[in-house]
Amino acid sequence: MTTERYMRKGYESYLTFVLNTQESKVKIESMPVVCEHLDVFPEELPGLPPTREVEFCIELVPGTTPISIVSYRMALMELKELKIQLQELTDKGFARLSYSPWAALVLFVKKKMDYRQLNKVIVKNKYPLPRIDDLFDQLKGPTVFSKIDMRSGYYQMRVKEQDVSKTAFRMRYGHYEFLVMPFGFTNAPSIFMDLMNRIFQLYLDKFIVVFIDDILIYSRDENEHVEHLRMVLQTLRDKQLYAKFSKSEFWLKEVRFLGHIISGDGILVDPSKISAIFEWKPPRNVSSVSSFLGLAGYYRWFVKGFSMIATPMMRLLQKEVKFEWTEKCQHSFEKLKALLTETPILVQPELGKEFVIYSDASLNEMGCVLMQEGKVIAYASRQLKPHEKNYPTHDLELARHHFYGEKCRVFTDHKSLKYLMTQKELNLRQRRWLELIKDYELVIEYHPGKANVVVDALSRKFLFTLRAMNTQLSKADDGSILAELRAKPIFL
Incomplete structure (x- = not known):
């Protein structure tokens, strides 16, 4: 009865079940x-x-x-x-x-x-x-x-x-x-x-x-x-x-x-590359509208007629304008979101060219954008796990740099992180992270948060519902349980 009451109030609901897929694997x-x-x-x-x-x-x-x-x-x-x-x-x-x-x-x-x-x-x-x-x-x-x-x-x-x-x-x-x-x-x-x-x-x-x-x-x-x-x-x-x-x-x-x-x-493009933008829920207040437009505006040169498309949402940012999410706002939001994830923006990486990562971690989320020559390769963001919320900012920022490639320039708004490669004392988490990045030629540079609008928007956007649907669980060699989101693929 409690579940039915919440559903009547408009809360998002999910049907969950466990399916053993071991028998379907090739023996x-x-x-x-x-x-x-x-x-x-x-x-x-x-x-x-x-x-x-x-x-x-x-x-x-x-x-x-x-x-x-x-x-x-x-x-x-x-x-x-x-x-x-x-x-x-x-x-x-x-x-x-x-x-x-x-x-x-x-x-x-x-x-x-x-x-x-x-x-x-x-x-x-x-x-x-x-x-x-x-x-x-x-x-x-x-x-x-x-x-x-x-x-x-x-x-x-x-x-x-x-x-x-x-x-x-x-x-x-x-x-x-x-x-x-x-x-x-x-x-x-x-x-x-x-x-x-x-x-x-x-x-x-x-x-x-x-x-x-x-x-x-x-x-x-x-x-x-x-x-x-x-x-x-x-x-x-x-x-x-x-x-x-x-x-x-x-x-x-x-x-x-x-x-x-x-x-x-x-x-096909792996859906996980664009899910952070593709699954962004409609804003519910002025702050979340500002956050989304901060991200979208960073790539306005990719979007023909950006100002016209964004006008309904931009009006909500004006002083003394009451927040009211209309059909025009929803259409503006969906169109900008679609344009942000089209293939002209999400390019394939070219090995031999320098990669750039902009990263940011807030109290609740982490976000980053992987770029090359000013073009976006992938967006990423996720909520922090309960134990990760206790990490100092140094640790949260470091968790963004798990990219396997060539020379990579990492911009972060946490200034002390730039000294990671020369730091003598590392805790166990940092040693494990260092294991992942030692094969790479990384250069970590400071980038003020106010200038880092893309990942700042990704890491500080509010998540009101759990959106992991059709999740496949598997057991790793070490006994841990892994979960993989099985989303509808986006065709190139």
């Missing part, structure tokens, strides 16, 4: 070609990889002298886990005792060393990561897809012997160095991309797309896909490269890859 027994290559999907890497045609090298800026950082104290639980991880690295031959003059810190997150200081003096590798649009040019016509995820791909590449000493790290239990490519080096993605391109050179642009450690196989029909998948798996076997079965997917009609949804019908 390994139904994939003979995969069964033929089960050795490509081991539970753990077998040991030190063979010497390959590409090895991880560390070229330093001329005149660089060895860098050695003093380790910091760890909690007892951290030391216990550190000893376990160190034992795994040495047992598999991935690391050994070192007498190197170099020494990096250990960041207490999985597979992570703090190479910030060394990254500053490394000559940046210019091997090009593939352009996303070039990759997708090949995906016109296929109807069957498989996606293979490499198992700890970086650990499947050796470090050049003369550079092993530069990977050294120190902590409570000694001084060690890596024999395989560690996580945290700025050149790691480019060098691994070089290796993968050489290995699959014969198949590129024919039936395979490779981006770092993700492999996408595409075919016109299922019979053709069997042969394509067999060739890829045999190549991995021949090169002694290994994949992770739990993260791989086979015989798909639709696949999410690099921020897009790919199917036989074409390539």
